[in-house]
Structures are given as C-alpha cells and as structure tokens.
Amino acid sequence: MKKTIFKYLMWIFAAVISTAAAGIPAYAQTAGNIRGKVIDEQGGALPGASVKIKGTNKGVSTSTTGDFQLNDLKPGNYTVTVFYMGFSPLESNVELKAGQTLVHNIRLVSSSVALKGVTVSGVMEGQQKALNQQRNADNIKQVISADLMGRFPDLNVAESLQRLPGVTIGREQGEGSTVQLRGTPGGYTNININGEQIMGTQEQGQRNAQLDLVPANVLASMEVIKTLTPDLDGDAIAGVINLKTPTAISLKPQLSVDLGGGYNKLRDKSNGIGNISFGRRYGATDDLPNGRLGITVSGSYYKTINGYDEINAQAWQKKDFTGNKDSIYFPTDIRLVYLENERTRMGATTTIDYNFSPTTSIVANLTFNSLDNDATRYRKRTRMQTANTTLNNGVYTTSRGRGYNELLDRQMANSSVNVSLEGETLLGKAKLDGGLFYTKSQFNQQAYAYNYITGNVPMTISEISGDYIQATGATDPKNNAALYTYNTIEANNFNTEGTNFVARLNLTLPYKLGENDAYFKMGAKMKRMHNQRFRPVNSTFVANYAGTAAAGNLNNFKGDEEVSADFLDGHIPFGLGVSRQGTIDFYRNNPKLFNTSTNLTQVSIDSYFYDATEDIVAGYLMNRIQFNKFMLLGGLRVERTVVDYDAKIVNQDINGILTSSVPVNSKYNYTKFLPNLQGKYDLTKNTVMRGAVSFGYSRPNFNDLMPSRVVSILAETVTDGNPDLKPASATNYDLSIEQYLSNLGILSIGGFYKSINKFQYNSMVKLNGTEFPDASAYKGYQYFKSYNGDNAEVYGVELNAQTNLTFLPGILKGISLYANYTYTHSKADAQLRKDLRLPGQADHTANGSVSYTLKGFTLQGNLNYNGAYTSTLGANDETDVIRAARYQLDVNASYRITKGLTIYAEGVNLTNKPQVEYFGNRSRIFTNTFYDFSARAGLKYRY
Template sequence: LNQQRNADNIKQVISADLMGRYPDLNVAESMQRLPGVTIGRNSSGEGATVQLRGTPGNFTNINVNGEQIMGSSEDGARNAQLDVIPSNVLASMEVIKTLTPDLDGDAIAGQINMKSPTATSLKTKFTLDAGLGYNDLRSKSNGIGNVSIGKRFFATDKNPNGVLGLMANASYYRTTNGYDEVRSQVWEKKNFGRDSIWFPTDVRYLYVENQRTRRGLSATADLNFSPVTSLVVNFMFSDHDNELTRYRKRTRMETSRTTQNAEGVYVTPGGRSYNELRTATEDNQNVNINAQFETRIKRVKLDMGAFFTTSKYETIAGTYNFWTATRVPLQITDIHTDNLLATGTDWKNNASLFTYNTVERDNWNTRGKNAVAKINASYDYKIGKNSASFKMGGKVKRMHNERWRPETAMIAGYNTALGAVGRLTNFQGDPEVSGDLLNGATNFGLGVDKDKTIDFFNQFLRDTSLRTFKVDTPGTRGMIDGYYYDAIETVSSGYIMNRIQFNRWMLIAGLRVEHTDVDYRGNIIVQDPTLGVWQSTTPTRSKTSYTKFLPNLQAKYDIDKSTLIRGAVTFGYSRPNFVDLVPGRVISLLSEIISDGNPELSPAFSSNFDLMAEKYLSNLGILSAGIFYKKIDKFQYASQVRLTGNEFPGAAGYLNWRYNQVLNGDAANVFGVELNAQANLTFLPGFLKGFSVLANYTYAHSSADAQFRKDLRLPGQATHTANASLSYAIKGLTVQGNLNFNGSYIETLGANAEQDIFTDARTQIDANASYRINKRFTVYCEAQNLTNAPKRMYFGQENQMYQKQYYSFWGRAGIKFRL
C-alpha cells in the first residue's frame, strides 16, 4: 500500500505477502483479485490471460521488471500467457492504469508489471513450501514445491546494508487435470415451416486429460558501488509443459435435409458421426534477462538498461479421426438446452459404424523475442520553495515474432480400399470413457484405443508402401504454408516530462513520441476456384511505419496525510496482434474454419481520462473510488461469418465454413467506475476484531461502431466484475473465503447481433486456511472452484449454447518453513 500511496500515477500493487493469502498459483490467478481485471482461462480452468477495464487483451502490456515480454500463443497474441509464470517467484505485481511519459505508450488499457525479488537482509533468508493436492474431475493428484534463499554481503560504513545482494527463487508444480466439454459452434439458419430459426448442426462432446508441469526460477544480483551508484541484474525462467489426451465425439446434422416432425423433433436421414482421438505434447517457455545501472552526477540522475526476453511455444500433436462413412439417421429433440444430444443411431457405443478417416498432424511452433536498450536522465531543481524534476530519455526495442509448422505436419486420409482393416472395431478402447460427463448430465461412451490407433498410422510413416493412408499433398501444403508468418517491429521512442511538487499538489506534464517500423512476411495461398484446394504458394512481404505523439498530464492532490485525489489525461495506442496483420490464410480441415490475416489493420488510438480518490486507513487498509473514460479510434475486433463463396477466390469450395478475420472498427467509447475496499476490522469488539475484508467492483459500459453495425459493446468488455474476500485470524489460525465474478462479454462479433459469440458470466468460489505452528513452520490447505463453475459461451442469445466446459474443484495442503 505504501508503493501505491506514493505513486505519481494510478496503479494497484499486490505484494508477495498479499499473493500468499490466496490459493493462486500463477500470475493471472493473482491478478484477478484486483479491480478492473478480467481473466481468460486455459484448458484446465486456470487463469491464463488478462484484460483490463473492459478492453481487449492486446490493449494491455505484460512486463517483467518494466519491460515487455512477448506472447507465444498459437493465435499470435501480443499479451503473454500468464499461466506459464508462477506467482511465487515474484516480489510484487503492479497494475498500472495511467501511463506516465517514461513508460511505453503502446498500452491503451495499461501495463501489468512483475517485479523480481531482491535480497534485503544481512542474515540469510530461506523459505521452503511443499504440498500435495487432489483434482476432483480426473481423480488425480497434484504437487507443489517452492524454495527461496537470499542474503546481502559485505556491509561497510557507506553501505551498512551490504554491497552485494543475492536472491534466488525456484518453483515446481505438477498436476493431472482436464475438463469435460460440449460445444455447438455451427449454427445455421433455417425455416422449418414457421419462422426461421438458428439450428445447431454440429454437436461435439470432449473428454480431456492434461498432465501439466510448471517450473519457475528467478535470480537477482544487485551491487551497490556507492550510495548513489548501483547495478542490478535479473534473470527469470518459466516453463510450462503439458501432455494432453483428448477424446471427442461429434454428430453432424445435414441441415438441408433436416425436417421437424409433428412432435417437434428435428430429424435428418443423412447425418454423420465421428469418434476422435487427439494427443499433444506442448512446451511453453519464457526467459528474461535484465540489467539496470544507476548513478548520480551532482543533481543529475542517470539510469540505463538492457533487456532481452525470448518466448517459445512448441506443440507436437495429432488428431486421429474415425467417421461413419455412410450416412446415418440422427435426431435432436431440444435445441435450446446446454446438453445438446443427437439420438437415432448408437454412435456412442457401436464401433462397427465407424471407419478410420483422416489424420491431421498439426505440429506448430511460435517464437517471440524482444531486445531493449534505454537511457534516462533526470535533473532535480527548485521553483521557489517547490521541488521539481525534469526527466528525459530514449529507448529502442526490437520485437520479433514468428510462427511456422515444421515439415512433419501432415494431413492424410485412410485408404478406403482396404475396407474392414480400418474399422473402429479393431481400434476400440475403453467401453466407457466417462460415465458422468458434463457434471453427470450424460456419458461419453466408447473411446478410441490410443496406442493401437497411433501405431497403425506410424507403421505407414515408417513404410509408405503399406498404402494404408494417402497423404493429402495439397491440404498439407496449404496447412503448412498458410500458417507461416515472420513479423519484426522496431520501435524508437523518446520523451520529456516535468514533475513539480506544490505543497499538496503534484503535477506531471510531458510528451512521448514513438516511431514504429514494421516488416511482416507471410504466404499467399492460391486455391483452385472450383475445388477450393491449394494450387500454389507465393511469399509476400509488407512494410510500413507510423509515428505516435502522446501528450500526458497527471495530477495528485493530498487532502491530508491519508487522503488524496488523482487525475490524468493521457493518450495511448495499441497494435494489432501479430497474426492478425500477416497476409496469410490458415485452413483448419477438421474444425472447418478459415482464418485470414489483414495487413491493412491500423493501431487503435485512445484518449484517456481518469479520476481517482483514495483513503488510506490506519489499520493497513484502503478505500478508493474512481471513474475512467476512453475514446478509442480504429479499435480491432474479431469477426466471424459463414462463407457464402464470394469472400475470396476459391471460397466456393468451403461453403458454410466459419470465416475469421480481425477488422478495424470506427470508434468506441468506454466508461467505467472502480470501487475498492480493503480493511482489517480491528476496531470491532472482542473476537470480531479478527475479521478482514477485501472487496472491489468495476462497472464498464461501451458503445462501439464497426462496419455496418452501430452502438455495439466493445468485444472483451464485461459490464460487471467483482471480487470479495472475508478472512478471520486468531492465534495463528487464518481462514479465508474468496469470490470472483466476471460478467458476460462479447468474444467475437458476427455479421449481425444474432451471430455474436458471448462468454457468459462466471462466479468462482475459493477457500483457504493456514495455521502458524511457530515462527518457523506454517501448515495450510487451499481449495478452488468449490461450486464447479463452468466456462460457458453462447451464440447470439443465452439459450443457444456455443461451448461449455466443466473443471470441478481442486485443492492442496502443505507446509511452509521460514528461516
């Protein structure tokens, strides 16, 4: 709270001690406790991505020790996935909501800055944490271990706290979990004799198991040459591995031949069903190295630094697909239930219906790098009796992001001439993969034998003369070539700013200028206009540059020692995600999705207005209330429509497939209110004084214009987000309950409001308790998602389910040692 109180701008700070009060293991999970933060979740229900103040994820920069780390996700997002970074290798995290001129200006929503710990004591400080846990959905265990050690050395008269400080933290976490899912992501409009309705033509059931391992390491060395000269070097390494196994069932109605009978049941004689296996080995890594030098020459303070980060994501994956080669009758009774189910054929259990169909080896790699060099100088002076500081600086950063598929990627089809050899009866696995799928709503049925299915295809790879499969050369070439991009952005920036303290007033005025040079490479895929298959690949390159001028004015007024008001008028911009800019095309055969890049995308530009009042309480608490407004021009949004055949040459070969592309909107207005309260209730009588509360609430409203649609909600904007924690401490025992609420928001804009895709509101309840045995040992237990809150998405209206995932609850118990 002291850092937050003394800051010149609007920010929230969460310390390592505060992070330790929650059952949160990664950075995204910890960030969700702060006002204005919305998180997205990975395939295990853990927090993974962060959005601020109702804006898209790429409007927020993710930093380590003040510099941006690169995203490495498959979708080319700029914002790094935060499930890879364990929170217990950090000293603190900041959410910076109003940027000062000395901070990068390419973050409309703000910055999240993770800080490495440094040694603070001449005595050795050592902590150890070990725990074991349980994941309910897959009835599997999890384990955690953390260790940290730090000490300062060589105390002198000039440096009584030691000339050298060394600090190291390590973290390990392993878990076997997963999710159950039902999805219906293909809705087609049809008139069944009355009015036209949206009909779910494709329903899929998924049973997924993940074995995740997360490792983290941070190390810091700081050298104080004198009271005014220092060098700090940081290193941080994070690694997140996952071994995934996915079983998927799919039924596909042929909408053109589907009718509604007298009982209201939707019936088709020409349906298909699929039984699939997918395996994947995923490795997500991030490395950061940072060096910072500071000195003072009389009244001039100089600091300079260099930073390098590299991120990678490697996936080796295969999807093995069996299908009903002949059409089968299917029927759906209720299309407005979350538990959509097609009946009419025993596709869940009858292996004789299915034959080996296709194999898609969708291996892929991404790399992200950011190299930074910077220098700053500040000069302290007086205006009368008022202290002031003039600061200026410059920075160059080079960001490089690339994505490609190796030549091992492949699409192959089973040789149907071999007949019964490829029947699922020869590859059937567990007769019942899950008897209580989707929180007990249904069962999964027969699974595919993992080893037999993969070995059968690998035999073909070792000896293609077997002719059990035929490589789809055009499909493979299109999959590999269309996936590639290589993007380089070089940003040169400079700023000036002046800070003046007038008794109770603090004023900052400044200007930042950023010039960006862009160089993108991709592939243009030429397709047969009739068949819609790959014909040729043409490498393409796009270069552009732009300059942004970012004025900045901020003020702080101290009403008294514990009460203040902050205000800011700032300007910022945000670049599109890398993949959205590249002139390429990605064709996903099994998902029936085509995604195009858009090299004409422009950066979004925003005018920002903020006002915040803060009251700091004597018992280490705070009350705050603020409002914010953003006027955003040329915002980016994800568009998804159904292909009609006119979108690009060859589109006629993909009729009714989903077509994704990111576009620029015209303008958006975002208005919001943030309320925050944190207090230890020590003023209450008796045992009640042991209670503490933390609560925050954010309201956001937006109005955006995009293409032919007006007055939209900005994609990613949740109207309501809230957190609440109630804890009780007495004689070493602490018990705490936590609630997190994220309101619904638009994920993807469709051609009209009926086709918008929403992420539904979600409430998660967690609990944790600890008991301090003595000054050395503490035992603890933690549990998350106690009410089995699912992640749910819907198409157009709430009764049209698009996707629903269940994770159940998970938890752990352990012991901590401190020296």
C-alpha cells in the same frame, strides 16, 4: 530506414548526455545526497514508505527493496521524516557535508494504536506493503506484494490479478491464463517483467502473454498500472501489468520453503507443489552498511493431472424448417470433449546486485518460466447438415448425418527467458540510469490427431436448446463401433517464437521552482520485437487411411465402453472411446496403409506461416513539480514503429486442392505523439485525489495483421489476415479518490473514460461469395477476419474497500474484509452496426473476501465474479459469441505452528462452476466446459 532510426536514437542519446553534462556546474561539487533503507523491527524492507526532508517539498518513496535516495542537497543539518501506514512515524536528524553521500538507514516500529491487541498476520503484512506503495505512487495503480499474493490460493500470476478491480481473466486447462483490464481486449494490456514487455506466443498471434506460465511464488510484487506516465511504453491503452522479481534486502540470510500436495476432483488425480527462495546481502562497509553485494534465488515447481469436460456446438446455420419464413438457427456440428492433461509449471529467478559506491550500482536478473501440458483428448462429433435436415413433429431428422470418433495425443511446451542488466549513477546532481533487456518466448506443440469416421447414417435431434444438446439415432452413432473406420491422421505441429530486445537510457535532473522541488526527466529507448509462427516441414503431415474397411474398423481399436459416466458433471455420459495405444500402434506398424497428402500438408504448412518484425524508437520529456500538497506531472512521449511482415496467401479449389501459395510482404511505418498530464492532491494525510489525461495506442495482434489465408474444407471455415489493420488510438481520462485507513485498509472510488479510435475486433460472418476473388468457391462458409472499428467509448467506475475490523471487541478484532466492484460500459461502431458493446467488455466484475485470524490461525473465503462479454462479433446480435458470466468460490486456511512454520490448506472452484459461451442467445450453446474443484495442503517455512 534502419539508418534513419539509428541516427534518431543517437540524437536523443546525445541530447540526454549533453543535458547531464550541463547539469554539473561547480555547485555539484558542494551538493550532497542522503540515501538509505527503511526497514521494520526484524530487518525486513518496507516498500512505498514516504521519506521527506522536513520543512521542504523534497521527498521520495522507497523502492520494493526499501531503498531511498534524496539528491541535490546543500551542506547542513536536516530532519528526515518517514511515514509508513501501520508503523509509528519517525523523525531523525542528520548532518550532511559538502559533496557527501550520507548513508542513513531507518528502522520503524509497528504502531501500537491502530492495531492494538491484534497480531499482524501475513494477510495484514501483504496489505500494508501494497497500500503504502499505492499511496505514494504518482499515477493510478494497484500493487500486489508477495505477501498479499500468498493470501489467496492462487497458483499463477493471472489468478492473483483477478482479485483486483477492473481485471477479468480467461482460463486455460482450468487455470487463469490471460488478463483484460477495464473492459478492453487482452492485447490492449502490456505484460512486463522488470519494466519491459514479454512477447506473447499464443497460437493465434495475440500480443498479450499467457500468465499461467508464471508462478506467483517467484515474484516480489506485481503492479497494475492504469495511467501511464511518459517514461512508460505508450502502446498500452488499458494499462501495464509489471511483474517484479525479488532482490536481496538483508545481511541476514532469508530462506522460505513451501511444500504441498493435493487432489483434483475431475480426474481423481493428485497434484504437488514446491517453492524455495533464498536471499542475502554481503560485504557491509561504513559507506554501504547494507552490503555491496546482494544475491537472491527463487524457484517454483508445480505438477498436476487435470483436464476438462466440454460440449460445444460452434457451427449454427439458419434455415426455414416450417415453410412460413420462421427461420431458426440449427446446430450442425455437436462435439463432446474429454481431456486428461499432465501439467508441469516451473519457474526460477536469480538477481545479483552490486553497489560500487553509495551512488553507483548495477542489477542483473535472469528469470526462466516454463509450462508443459501433455494431454490425451477423446472427442466425438455428430454432424447434421442443415440442408439435409427436416423438422417433423418437433424432431429434426436427417438421413445423411455423420459421426466422428477422434483421439488427440498432444504435447505443448511454453517457456520464456528474461535477461536484464540495469544500472544507475549520479553525475553531480543528475541521475543517469539505463539498461539492456532481452526476452525470448517459445510455444511448441506436437499434436497427432487420429480420426475414425462413419458413412452417411440417420440422426435425429429432439431439442436444440439448452446446454446439453445431443444427436442420436436408431443405429446409435455415438457408440456403435461397427459404423466407424480409420479415416485420417493429422500432425498439427507448430512453433511460435517471440523475442524482444530493448536498450534504454534515462536522465533525471532535480531543480527548484521557487520553493518547490521538481525534477526534469528525459530518455530514449530502442527495441526490436520479432514474432514468428511456422510448422516444421519434416513433422507436419495429413495422411489418409487407404487400407480395407475391415482392417480399419473401430471394433479393432475399441477403448473403454464408457470413457466417463459422470461426464459434464453427470449430465450426459461420454460413451465409447478409442484405444489410445492400439490406434497409435496401428499407424506405426502399418505406415504403407496411409497415404500422406502432399497437397493438404503443403496447405497446412504455408497457410500457418508468418514472420513479423517491428522496430521501435521512442523518446520522451517529462517534468514533475511538488507544490506543497499538490503534485503535477506532465510530458510528451514520441514513438516511431517500422513494420516488416512476411506471410503467404494460400488458395484452394472447391475440392481442397492447393491452387497457389504466394509469398507476400507488407512494410509500413507510423509515428505516435502521446501527451500526458497527471496530478495528485493530498486532501489530508490519508486522503489522496488523483487525476490524469493521457494518450495511448495498441497494435493489432500479429496473426490478424498477416497477409495470409487459412481454409478448412472439413470445418467449412475461411480465416483471413488483414495487413490494412491500423493501431487503435485512445484518449484516456481518469479520476480517483483514496482514503487510507489507520487499520491498514482503504476505501477508494475511481472513474475512467476512454475514447478509442480504430479499435480492432474479430468478425465471424457467413460468406455470400463476393467478399474476395474466388470466394464463390466457399459460399456459405464461416468467414473469420479482424477489422478496425470506427470509434468506441469505454467508461466505468471502480470501487475498492479493504479494512481490518480492529475496532470490534475481543476475538472479533481478527476479522478482515476485502471487496471491489467495477462497472464498465462501452459503445462501439463497427461492421455497419451501431452502439455495440466493445468485444471483451464485461459490465460487472467483482471480488469479495472475508478472513479471520486468531492466535496464528487464519480462515478465508474468496468469491470472484466475471460478468458476461462478447468474445467474437457476428453479422448481428444473434450471431455474436458471448462468454457468459461466471463466479468462483475458493477457501484457504492456515495455522502458524511456530514463528517460522505454518501449515495450510486450500480449495479452488468449490462450486464447480463451468465456463459457458453461447451463440447470440443463451439457449444456443457454443461451449460449456467443466473443470471441477481442486484442493491442496502443505507446510510453509520462513527463516
């Protein structure tokens, strides 16, 4: 199979090179090119500028570094026109000689009409760069420049992205972590750096990378691409988030430094941040006036002590307590969680580019990001088995309750390394570009859970509705240390690793279709994605305490009498904690009092393992034609995937004893044909209409695909993989109208419709004992498995408005508004249920921001809203897990002391909104998590 793939790849590459060779006739010896850079008055690059040859349809947009290249021009005199919102249009005359590559740099002057009397702040500069790139793109996308990212108090990439239309985020440790687009699951969005995918390394095998790993400060810009063109990977139904690293743009050295410190309210601890970047170009010549060599280096460091308070009840069982068949759901396991975490994020990127000639260049990039979390978690559990619980006079009572008091000592290290080497050159009038890319992601956890447990104790619950339900009792099972004895120690250590190696080659051949400029593009790509998860054999174990009850009694290991009196924002106290050091030292000093369970250890290791390899070969053909004001782009992409997965099926008996651990392998392949058609029409100079019909697919998460089984006797859960899962396929329709305003703003409306076949979803049901062989041993357990649904439809509307109120009188000119709203609706058929809402789809998402700038001072308030959505499907509506709607209020302010020096302050989550999930009905709490607010202040220096 691999030989077949290799031959297929070589055939495509040969076709590309042959086409390039055919495109170099004698005419190529006389054709010339014009290239250069568009810059502002200070020498800064202007990305997204429209550069055209006057009187023709030939035109390009400048890159993120402000560079442009107009190829395949006959000798003669030309007028080059440049348009960039916020700057005065410019025309310049040039003379091109036969075979010449003319270097023509263009400096634009800020417009004095639209922004008269207004200081163009960093806020406006960010808008300006982003909107110009968006305006001149062929497809539908949003762009966030580095300046625009700095407008908000966002520390990582996920939090920056949440400000855009159609984006919802998941949170980890109080920060944005994962991203979903347009109401689809997170795995339907590819996360790229410099155009190639980062491998996800989340514990549950999700493909989408966690973006709290990447600091926003080391990037030049981010793109949210919502309609894919044929030259982009097709396995992204929702779209692509592309993170772009900076490249040196000026012969003058450019330096920026940020230093700040702050405070986290929840744990009453400090935080600190530092960012630095430097860039410069070297070796200017007559042919290369902007230098042959460019070097840029960026680094970011952030450290904080944060955490969260949480109450959760994630096991609800149905019972008829009254005997009249009025069955209700009862919470059998209620947990309080207090976590304190030291979080350290570091990021660094280095880019070196070299121009051999005006038409040949290479770019090398190395990017490293890491995120370390060192946490101490105190957790209390009260368990009341439904079968042994009765209801009398409104009070639920059991004589066989059980309490747990647990300590978790956990270190998590998440990192990614991305290396790329790209190059491009002209072969006559044909452009050849390609590159090699390698990314490696790792997520390692060392976690030791120490558990104290009671015997059977009486417990009662008087109220099972609401966000703060509690089990109590006359023996005070929550705080009575005499009830608890050292029970187990579990080393929950694991490693998850993902790599992606990519080789790609593209050929672009310009041509004329009558008087219309066009180009034909084709290319090929090979990539190998490898993802594996395992527990280290030498550091994974489950040990049971075998000493005397007196020696193991919690009275010997008592910690604080009250861990947190204002726990859960003061709603309930946490109560007694355990001594962290005393608990750990007792085990270290008395190892013979603990019996390591070889059986449970092997179950933990074998059930966790998987090793997945996917080899992908892709090729595409694409054609773009500019008909005066109308652009038409169409093409076909073909992707073939060869899959090879290894895992183990682990079986236990009713007592949790390992009965078998069988290695299994799954191999298969599939080919996707992905047609694509997109159009763009300039209704006026500042009004653009876009439309697209495209086809895409998304692969299932790795963990969902593995032929494995994980059984937890304690939690009464069974989790199965499903090697029969198929990729989801989608037909996408998009339409948008964008009105760009002269005051650096935009008004836009867009609609989208996706028909998704075989979408994947996570299911949680109660086992009846017939689902698989030996399932009778787990009757009544919660059963987790992912399946393919039949069909889902997702449609929605995106509204976006940005404007600077420069038409207002006097000091009111400094007001800027930013707002967007997305409505999404879906219908899905799955699990014998009809017209479901697609898991992950929120009906409403919105952002609002108001800023005011006056003489160097800027004040801004930001509101983010994420609507409710289904996170896990149950057997019916009342057993679905729903993530509740949430809004967050942030503020930031800055004052420019000198031209290069700015002081700033910012606050995040000022209203301390929790993240809530519920079980089918809002009265049945699933999780309720508080993070509280944080604040920072510091200095920024730009040179």
